[in-house]
Amino acid sequence: MNYRHAFHAGNFADCMKHALLVSLLGHFLRKPSPFMVLDTHAGLGRYDLTCEEAEKTQEWKDGIGLLNEEGPDSPLAPWLELVKKAGGPRYYPGSPLLTSLMLRPQDELICCEKHPDDKRKLYGQFTRTPNVFVHERDGYEALRALLPPKTAKRGLVLIDPPFEEPGEFSRLLEAVHTIRARFPTGMIAIWYPIKHRTPVRAFHMALQDAAIPDVLVAELLIRKPVDPDRLNGAGLVVIKPPYGFAEQASAQLNRLKTLLHAEEATVTQITAE
Template identity: 70%
Template structure:
């Protein structure tokens, strides 16, 4: 079965990922020089939370549904302002739409989506946005084809695979190697589930063995892992911008409080 994000849009994991993504992109805005964002698994860009798919699971009610009344003093406000600008909370923006709303004229967003129908939807969303490109490409092939960017020396690569394939961690590790070879200055954000610890440990040890440095992880755990296993999400950031670790902890702590989560952590996995 193909993963379709419409069933999960706006859930706690989306809220975590997107709040941190907005913080990462915001760090690029501190300088006037252009930057590029490459979203390798872009999806359709915007999700109707009143759709049959979203209503079937209703996961958004325990995510964005509990955050829509956050005030302007909340650390989540920069992200939530963009959600509202995109038509949220009903029309919930995915990572490509959030990124596009933060671009300046000199910046660029490149979106890759392998699913033909989803690619067409995404293309329609950005048809009148000149600094956004949409490609129907395999995510990992796009790293070889589209990096380094032609007009920017700074950039963020977001890899958010659906984990339909059993070798996804191996593909991510190879993809990271490609990024480091072709666009070494890039900040890289890797988003992945933790269902079983062994594949995650193997993946992270492979990065260490490959000489990857300056790596942090951010996690939001909704319930204790015992007495039964808990699935949670981890955002790994390689070459995080200055101050991101502290800002990420503030964002996660606010999400933990508002969503009633169990634990929020930001950890240096590999030092510089």
């Protein structure tokens, strides 16, 4: 499978992931000290929802296409304002562009994208942004090369793999161990798809068995996860979440559940054994 996110940009899973990402980054802005974000699977950065790929699946219509009328008091408002700033509703911003719009001069974003064509397009978006760096390299390999950050003691590692090859959850667990060894003060956010419960449950149990402390799990299910051939939901594991994030995430997911006609929205804690 040759994965390209243009087919899925702006779908319910993107909405869930990016709303929570903006909330996580907002906590860094509460202090003046610099922070670093490492985005291991960056993609294009911005997606034209009128392109051939997006028009073919039209997944965005059941995602960002349902969220244009939210008011300023909505828990989704900070993220939706950034979507608009990035060119929405026609253009949908991925995590690199959303993050870049929240950076201050002292902060830094490092993007990894191993597909040469996607990397070139991503690089072209940030040629005039001095604190955004784009690497053509495997995101997992980059963890050892780029951590710990040289310019900040605070930071977030965002891992958002395409799940196009078997064994992705095992690679994610190994990545967690690498990050915690090289950047113990860093926050980690890991996105994953939910098709059926078995592999997700095994991943959560592996985190628990590894005694990873302070793990929060946020999930949004569009439908019951009984068909392994469909994307039925999405989750975000956050390791070392900031104070107050659980309440923010719950409010955002419940709002998305209502607007996207979802089946279930949950925020839970994984307790280390």
